Amino acid sequence: MGAESFVGRVHIAAHATVRIGSRVCLNDGVQLLTASHDIRHPQWPSVARPICIEDYAWIATGAMILPGVTIGRGAVVGAGAVVSRNVPPNAVATGNPAVIKVDQRTPELDYSPTAGLALFTAWRALTSERR
Numbered sequence: 001m002g003a004e005s006f007v008g009r010v011h012i013a014a015h016a017t018v019r020i021g022s023r024v025c026l027n028d029g030v031q032l033l034t035a036s037h038d039i040r041h042p043q044w045p046s047v048a049r050p051i052c053i054e055d056y057a058w059i060a061t062g063a064m065i066l067p068g069v070t071i072g073r074g075a076v077v078g079a080g081a082v083v084s085r086n087v088p089p090n091a092v093a094t095g096n097p098a099v100i101k102v103d104q105r106t107p108e109l110d111y112s113p114t115a116g117l118a119l120f121t122a123w124r125a126l127t128s129e130r131r
Helices: 118-129
Strands: 011-013 018-020 031-033 035-037 046-048 051-053 092-094 099-101
Touching: none
Parallel strands: 011 031, 018 051
Antiparallel strands: 035 046, 092 099
C-alpha cells in the first residue's frame, strides 16, 4: 500500500496479490475479491487473480472489485458498483454491472485523502516536531 492512502472498513479476500497505490481512498464496505470459481470446469476449481488500484483512485462505499481488475490512476468507482473489468485512468465506473465513462476526471490530481483525518493530522504534527 502506498503513502497517504485511506482504507476504511474494507473486506479483502487476498487469495492473490492486492496492490494499493498512493493517495487512494477505499471507503467503508468496499470488497476486493481476488478469487472465484471456474463454473465451466467440472471440478469447480478456485481461480485467483490479482487486483491493482493505482494512485489517486477512489473506491466509494459498498463497491465490489472482482478478480483480475485494475483500477487506473485517478479513476472513481461509484458506491455499490460491481467492477469486473479494468477501469482506465481518470474514468468513472458506476452501477451493477459497472458502466465505465472515460476521461471524467482531471489528470492533474494533487490531494491526500488522509489530510483531514484527525488521527493522521495529530500524527503528522508529532512527527514534524521530532524532525
